[in-house]
Structures are given as C-alpha cells and as structure tokens.
Amino acid sequence: MRHLTVAKKAYVTPRLIRITLTGEDLREFPEKSESANCKLVFEGAAESQTVRTYTIRGYRCDPRPEVDIDFFIHDEPGPASTWAKDAQTGSPIGLKGPSGPKLVNDTGDWVLLAGDMSAMPALEANLERLSPETKGIAVFEVVSPEDKHAVKAPPGIDIQWVINPHPAMPNTVLVDAVRGLSLPGGTGGVWIAGESHCARELRRYFRDEAGVPRSHLYTSGYWQMGLSEDSHQRLKRKEAAADTIGSEQS
Template sequence: MAKPTPRMLEVLDAKYITPNMRRVTLGGNGLSDFPEDQESAYIKLLFPQPNDTRPLMRTYTVSAQRDDAIDVDFALHDAEGPASMWARNAQPGQQILVGGPGPKKLINNAADWFLLAGDMTALPAISVNLAQLPDDARGYAVLEVTTELDMQILNKPKNMEIHWVINASPNANDCPLLERVKALAWLDGQPAVWAACEFHSMRALRHYFKTIQQLPKTHLYISSYWKVDNTEDQHKVEKRQDAQTELLN
C-alpha cells in the first residue's frame, strides 16, 4: 500500500497547555481528505533543509481531531530539536508539510484490567487510550512529567487510577517510571499493558513486563519515543537494532 502524499497544513493556533507541553492546532485546505478517527495515530512533520537536501522528519501523535483541525501536543525539553523549537515558536498562519497518518497504536481492550505507562512524549497517546477504554475499565496510568505543573486533567474511566511521577532530569541510569509501576498492586486477571517512554526506561519496563510478569505479546505494547542525549535519527537506528536483538531472544 502506497504511503499517503504529504500535505501542507496551516497553524491555526498554538498555546501552552502546561509549562512543558505546547499544543499546536493544524488545519487548512490540506486537511480536507485527512481520514476520520485518527486520534492516537502518528504523523510525520517535515522540516526543509538547506541545499534541497532530504527534509528532517519528526514523529508526533494526533492527540485530538475535529472536522477541520487536528491537535498535536509537543513535550518541550531544555535541549530542543527542530520539532520542539518549531512548536515553541509556531504562530497562526505558518505552514508545515505533514506526512501520514500512520497506524493507530491502542491498548488491547480485551483484558480484565489495564496499565498504561509513559513519560511526557507519550502523554498525548496515553490520553487517547484512556479516553477510549470501556466505562467499567479498572487499572492504572503511570505518567512521568517534568514538574507538578505539567500534570493534566485526563478523561478516563472512574476506576482507572492516575499516578504521577515527577522527573525533572531524565537520564540513562534511573527509571522512576519502573519503580512506580513495580510499587502498584498487581490486580487479578489478565492485564493489558501499553507503555512508551525514553529508550532506557522502555528497556527496563520491557524486561519487567515480559520476564517478571510474563505478559503475552497479545497484551503488551511497548515502544521508545526518544533516547536521552540522542537525536531522533540516532534513536531510530538504535531502536531498530534493539528490536532486531529482541527478536533473537
């Protein structure tokens, strides 16, 4: 199946929803044939480069969709890449080329209870996942954010508990996300897990879910969205190598 042709979208609005999360609303004529029901799907933002070299592509989640607009939430870091820098400075009327959407990544709803875990880069996707769970869903969402002011009010079933983890300085050696997950009471029945975060944290969580809790592949989605001290291009290479190694184990 051919990939969708990138479309030119226009910035309709840009605002901070927390100190370290900025929401950019995209729309315009280029959105006219954008597929429906794409919340949690990924898109590719294309940034032109000098001398007509290949544009930089950065991957983000559709956090909300309306007939005439989509919202994209950007987690902002001190060490800014081209996408977060663009988002911080985005103003209505600016345009950007957008590829996709790619496949939606949703938690397996055929489970007795649910566990979602991630850092701020995964918060948009986790928000969509929480909102689409059945009303009687029970379980946990463990969310790592930079400051207490980055905590958000989320649409969720009443029996899904939210646990916030504050981590102002993510690094390769500590995994507060895993420590909070391990402290949760493991409920009875078959869980479904959805997790996405920094590369080192992802590997620690993956070991816990696959080896310690022995979750089947059918009920475990886990991915790294970035790697500390790496560009997205470097992260993609390491992510691919890690996936190949994991298949051999």
C-alpha cells in the first residue's frame, strides 16, 4: 500500500471535490494511469479500515509525484465523501493499485461515452486521451446545472448534459438520453459507466439492438442502488464470471 497525504483540495463543481495526493510512494507509479481504478484505504485500525474504489483522474511526476482523485459528494455522504469534505493539507490516506486504464475503443468511425457523476473522472480522462480527429458524443448525467463545467475534448465530440436531481432513486434518465441519440453510421466504440442497472440496460441496448461488437463495447457499474460497495463488488465478480462462460459457449 502507498502511504500518501493530501497536497491540495479544490471544488470542481459544488458536488465534485478534487483531492491531490502526494508522497514518495508515488515515485514508481505507472504513467498514463488516468481512468484506472485504485483502492483508497482510509485511516483506522487494520480491522476497521474503510476501503473504497476510486478512479485516477490525473498523475504527474514532476516536480513532485501527485495523483488527483475526484470525490462525488452525495446527499447522504458515506465515509469516503465525508473524508473528502473534511480533508486538509497533510491528511493521511492509503492507496492500493492502480489497475489498468479503462479506455474507449477508438479504432472505429466514432465514439460514444456516457456516465453519471461517479463516472465523470474516468469519462473525462478518456476524452482527454482521444486524438484530435476523433468524432462522437459524450453524455454527462449531473445532479444540477451547477455541476456542468468545462470539459477538454476533441472538437469533433458533441458534449451533452442531462440533469438527474435524484440519482439515488430508480430512474431511466441516462438510459433514455442515450437511447434517444441518433448514432452515426459505421462502427462505433462505446464506453458506459455509472449505476449498475443503467450500465446493464445500455450494454443490452448496444449489443442487441445497436449491433456494437463486443470488442468495441465497454460498460461498468460503479455502484448499485441498495448495495454496499462490498456487496456490489461481489455481484460484479459473479456477473463477470457468468459473462465469460457465456462468451466461451457462444
């Protein structure tokens, strides 16, 4: 585990806090890790530590090693977002990982990326890595108009915003917005992340109705209504195993 401390803190939007972490343990951190997952370990006794999954939003090694982590502040904040709100310069935290980056397949004619505020760091990191010639659409679901902000993306990417003031309640806001899009011709690369029910429904839509090949389709449930992170991660592992078996048999 990497032992880090808070270097700085800033509000990207009223509900999105960017925490910059630093420490000598980042000296060997892999470059181009933006959009990769990591595990944040919040201080406490070993048997009572809280561990949560977050996205690497940014990494810099010069003049000192730093990583940026964005925290979505929920209406009913949990231990991670509460820590982010209370964090001060020098506050300690542990980091495990990262995994490999989760990137959209941009080898086709266009890309489509969509996600809620939990997926915003990975979605933006993906957009920033696209070539300037890339064309497509990016759909951001936010809680209020105040959460809209400047997004760096190729000029050929159409940035769209949809408002969902109650993301923790059953809804189809993002699903309806994405299904209502007029998709370009040719082969597209699709990247979807956010609430699990939404991600599963959009995966089914792009696979079964829109005809996007498996190699060009990435979806991930970052959280699920009614489940703790531990329960959600167990469910994801079970679904991934079933999906692997299904693909081998098809």
